[in-house]
Amino acid sequence: QVQLDESGGGLVQPGGSLRLSCAASGRTIYHMGWFRQAPGTEREFVAAISAAGLTTTYIDSVKGRFTISRDNPKNILYLQMNNLEPADTAIYYCAATTPRPTDYKSPHLYHYWGQGTQVTVSS
DSSP states (O other): OOOEEEEOOEEEOTTOOEEEEEEEOSSOOOEEEEEEEOTTSOOEEEEEEOTTSOOEEEOGGGTTTEEEEEETTTTEEEEEEOSOOGGGOEEEEEEEESSOOSOTTOGGGOOEEOOOEEEEEOO
16 A cells, blocks of 8 residues: 655646646655646546656646656655646546556546645635
């Protein structure tokens, strides 16, 4: 069992930046991802990173704007979000799984989830 605690959300103007963090308990290194969910929509994949940090993948709409990274000694996952748009407004969740999922983009393959952090992009 692992606990995931997200932080870093908030209100930002279009074009602004935020960095989300997700602290994981325990010593196991998991494959991890970020998902988001806006009101009235299904949970959507945003980005994922392999356990060693060597492989990353992103949804097309955030490529070039968002960067996923991890600090394994500290067991922290990050999502640097730049040039934010109103369409990025959602609750952002971090998720973890082991072993390596067959599809990083499928939320059903992640076993552990954080409580979520709200990101609002508005002028």
